[in-house]
Amino acid sequence: MKRVALITGGTTGIGRATAIRLAREGYSAVVNYKDGFSQKKAAELLKILGKGNHLAAQADITKQKEIMRMIKKISEKYGRLDALVNNAGINQTQPFRRLKLNDLDRVLDVNLRGAMFTTKYALPLLEKSTHPKIIFIASMNSFVGSPHRPAYIASKSGVLGFMKALAVELAPKILVNAIAPGYIKTAMMKVSQ
Numbered sequence: 001m002k003r004v005a006l007i008t009g010g011t012t013g014i015g016r017a018t019a020i021r022l023a024r025e026g027y028s029a030v031v032n033y034k035d036g037f038s039q040k041k042a043a044e045l046l047k048i049l050g051k052g053n054h055l056a057a058q059a060d061i062t063k064q065k066e067i068m069r070m071i072k073k074i075s076e077k078y079g080r081l082d083a084l085v086n087n088a089g090i091n092q093t094q095p096f097r098r099l100k101l102n103d104l105d106r107v108l109d110v111n112l113r114g115a116m117f118t119t120k121y122a123l124p125l126l127e128k129s130t131h132p133k134i135i136f137i138a139s140m141n142s143f144v145g146s147p148h149r150p151a152y153i154a155s156k157s158g159v160l161g162f163m164k165a166l167a168v169e170l171a172p173k174i175l176v177n178a179i180a181p182g183y184i185k186t187a188m189m190k191v192s193q
Contacts, residue, residue, distance in 0.1 A: 002053060003129075004078045006030040006070075008061055008118055009088030011041035014137055014184065018085050019045060028053040030074055030081075032088065034060050053078075061088050061114030064121070071121045081125035086115035086159075087137045096150045104151045111155035116162060126174060134170075136163045136178040143180065156180075 005022045009015040010031035019029040029049055033042040033056060042056035055077060059070035074081055089111045092103050119134060126132040139156040141149060160178055167176035 002026060002028045003082040004028045004030060004080055005083035005085060006032060006074060006081060006122065007085040007087055008032040011038045011045055015087040016045060018087060023049040023052060023054065030055045030057050032057050032059055061118050062109040064117050067118050067121050071125065075125055080128045081122055082129040083133045084119060084122045084126060085135045086118060088114055092151045093148050095148050099150055107151040107155050112158040115159055132174045134174060134176045138178045138180040140180045140182045
């Protein structure tokens with residue numbers, strides 16, 4: 001049976017490239033999308049992925065009920081999950097002095113809490129795999145600061161801290177790691193400039 005990978009925020013940028021690569025490596029790619037706009041992108045991506053047992057799965061990862069519904073759909077279709085790529089993320093560019101609580105909450109909800117709760121609800125399926133993996137997409141800004149991105153950097157630093165705690169807690173059964181890319185020209189970066 002093919003391995004199964006869930007990629008949150010899988011319709012654009014790093015998520016899209018990850019879904020394509022995993023499909024080439026023999027995974028059934030489950031491409032998570034948030035809404036109607038990204039649903040169209042998910043459908044286009046499934047055509048690119050070609051033949052295979054791929055799936056587009058809607059869920060706003062800031063809403064636990066939607067995450068649970070997505071995981072249930074994956075369970076019903078595949079009965080397992082071999083890899084989770086916590087990729088979904090948003091950026092917020094503004095000086096710290098102008099940062100509002102709503103803006104901070106929005107970034108933390110997607111980048112940190114969304115990754116935490118997606119992982120929580122995916123764990124029972126991941127535990128059915130013989131070699132499960134959880135990958136977090138962090139940021140090099142977690143190590144090297146950048147002006148006007150306090151919420152984003154705080155959220156991605158939190159992702160790294162969560163990854164470290166989880167790696168120890170779930171070892172040796174589940175491999176947990178993070179990738180911290182530098183600047184990559186994606187739609188999210190264009191919006192944040």
